[in-house]
Amino acid sequence: MRVGVNYEDLSKGIHKTEKYLIRFLLNLLLKENHPLKNREMHIHYIDTVNDTVKLKNDTVNDTVFDLIKKNNHITAVEISKKLKISLSTSKRRIKALKEQGKIKRIGSDKTGYWKAIE
DSSP: OOBTTSOOBGGGTBOOOOHHHHHHHHHHHHOOOOOOOHHHHBOOOOOTTTOGGGSOHHHHHHHHHHHHHHOTTOOHHHHHHHHTOOHHHHHHHHHHHHHTTSEEEESOTTTOEEEEOO
16 A cells, blocks of 8 residues: 555546645644544555446345345354455345335344345
């Protein structure tokens, strides 16, 4: 990871910025107190080819639906790990599938299973 002062890759959505360099110099030379948070100064590139979060909702829902059809005891945690999406995204996709009438939960959350409705 690099601070993006002189680095630019538009294909990855990375743009040059001098904002943090200027803040650093103002703090150093003029004793100002601009925030310099490490997590804000790094470039976080995610390959959109492998990032299922970037896919359209329908595609992700279809992928979640396929996982549920293959394993009707799969959990939201397992779905999030397999698709490399957050747990909350996984739960939202499951909720959307339930609302669309594509899946139904049989039994309790802990011991039940998913029924795919095609």
